[in-house]
Amino acid sequence: MGDGIWMELRQLRYFLAVAECGNFTRGAEKAAISQPSLSVQIAALEDELGAPLFDRLGRHAALTEAGRLFRDHAQRVIRETELAAQSIRDLIGAEQGRLVIGALSTVNSYLIPPLVCRFKQQFPHVHLQVHAQPSSIIEEAVAANRLDLGLCLLPATNDRLITSRLFTETLVLVSPPGIRLTAKRIRMRDLATLPLVLLPNDYCLRKMIEAECALVGVRPQVSVEMTSPEGILEAVKQGVGLTILPELFVRHRIGGSLLRVIELYDPVPRHDVGVVSLAHRHLGKAAQEFVRLCRTTLGDLQIDHDHAPPQKIPSDVSSAVDR
Amino acid sequence: MGDGIWMELRQLRYFLAVAECGNFTRGAEKAAISQPSLSVQIAALEDELGAPLFDRLGRHAALTEAGRLFRDHAQRVIRETELAAQSIRDLIGAEQGRLVIGALSTVNSYLIPPLVCRFKQQFPHVHLQVHAQPSSIIEEAVAANRLDLGLCLLPATNDRLITSRLFTETLVLVSPPGIRLTAKRIRMRDLATLPLVLLPNDYCLRKMIEAECALVGVRPQVSVEMTSPEGILEAVKQGVGLTILPELFVRHRIGGSLLRVIELYDPVPRHDVGVVSLAHRHLGKAAQEFVRLCRTTLGDLQIDHDHAPPQKIPSDVSSAVDR
DNA sequence: TTTAATTCATAGCTTTAGACTATTGATAGT
């Protein structure tokens, strides 16, 4: 407490140099300083510790008992500093670390799986944690610095966040096989007569649907509310009703089932999805790379739908729809 | 290698202060420096590590991923320096450490046992190692810094040693029960006719005896040579011959045996025993205390002989001698 | 929206202390 001066790493480095050389003069050479400078530092160290570290015998300087004891500690200290610097370098190279992100549950379903796959391939030692949460919770968590990144609806309401738009999600109507709906696309206002299975109304997606409907003067008939998009899709499959969900999500989920996808228009219900992070929050290489992978993965997904569908996936889908 | 500037403990201390407070301003208070000084040091640290350690969010400063990683290392470093300082303090208090001494085998027999006992009582955690060696070897080992202290004959021949006289050892003649020698004291020159069991002639003690004899113009009749004083005493007990050994040693060894102690005079053969250490060699508290204990223990031993003998031990001895 | 308060960074200046050269004193080896 009362000490005015403290040990410094420099002194430990000099000390170890002398201990290794057994000689102040050569120790100074090794430490790349002059011999007097080294002597002063060693003396300061000895003074602070309260015991001589070397016996200055004419020919060589030998460690005292205290010196031997101190050497072991000093070596550990220096080693630890080197380890510290190295581990930071490793982290910059994103070879380790921890990345916690939040994602909308719909996005979580189709974007995250291939994304995680690629990410893990690139950064096998980064501990990645993905939370499927509603947009509002994600925003809050990112703002509170509990999440590194968030994938949520835009625009974000919290102004402490910086956002970066990723893509536009289009909503489509999903109908079960039994329903007699031959149209490939229907107007928004025509939703009024259909029984819908939707998310609870504290979800952004639900709110958006309500808002879109209000714009064209209709109130959707909500027959059932469920919290999980997957569950909703399953319910629709059972014939509970129809639902409205993001197109990408639906297309990647209906697989071999008999569900039909019906486009909505006038207007087309859509919203932007983007990545959000806390302003002034430094993003590590892993996080930056994660964002980049979002875009490339998304690009690949879009291709699967804007181009490939006419050849591949639609064959599955249409066959299922045809029946 | 190429780096011009190095991490310093000061920076780690400041870093930990900020990490703990989550705030540069309060961290500066904790570190007892101004906030700008702290900012500069943290910036330097971040610059050297190549990654930001804190995210400067408006309200508080939060550790980055790199910061969290670095904190663990920094804590270990600081902890280790504290341990180092503490262990040196402990050593100064002689609560631990290692003390290696050399002692003449005769001295080793009577002085060392009680000495070690007292020493261990005072410094239970000091690893004490005692080597029974001839004076010349001890001198050499102390000069080569392989021994911390040496108990040997004075004067020491090596001028790199500093010596401190402890006491004067007087040599006495020891005779077995069977010999017809009634005198309590005999002249040195009378040794000429007696068969002696002595140490080999590379021992200082032997050399001294030879020298003393030469002074009075006699050559001792050496019937047997043995390297260990204890062995010699045993041989004498078996009737192999007489011997000449340090009085203190003999008195503490003949116990209940029938050996007789006969004083020598004209001149009285004696030599100084002292403690030697290497010049400029710093002696730890344990070593210093060991020397002090030599003197006090020796004082107690002398008392046992200069005063107690008339009452106690001599009764045993005389009875044994009378027979 | 404006205002006030926090908080960290920057700039300029002061002072500390680490580093260098030159020298002395001491020791060891010739």
Added chain:
DNA sequence: ACTATCAATAGTCTAAAGCTATGAATTAAA
């Protein structure tokens, strides 16, 4: 006794660590 080596000391210089004052940015309150 002489020489060489080595560590400590003295004196000077400079780099950097510290402080004060100030500015920019953000948050909280009015």
